[in-house]
Amino acid sequence: MRTVAALALAGILAGCATPPESGSVYNSYQTMNEQVVRMGTVESVRNVTIASPESGVGTMSGAALGGLAGSEAGGGKGAIATGLIGAVAGGLIGQRVERNASNRAGFEITVKLDSGELRAVTQPADEMFRPGERVRLLSNGYNTRVTH
Structure with missing residues (x-):
């Protein structure tokens, strides 16, 4: 039974893997589309945290593992109670782990375009990126990225 639960959990987690987001990585749907290129100079760079929305996988996985571990710890009718307690505790821990794992380092880059306009990406x-560097802003009308 434990092996089946572990395999199911591994399958759920593998299905939630996402490709890396990066200024240098394009998804297939972003290729062969024209982008507007604007030139400018970096005015400032600020460190930020990019938080991805939680998918619920951490909560579900933690609850499943906590419930399994809790039910193994209790005996008889106690197995149900410890299983429930383990599921709640595991869900809370799994949610916190997912939240921390999904946060990524980012930059807020302010660029002064050659036209004189300021843009922040x-x-x-x-x-x-460093202030004073020449950069390109690539935009497809929905997304804009800063590149060298």
């Missing part, structure tokens, strides 16, 4: 902190 927030993106993952996978490429370093």
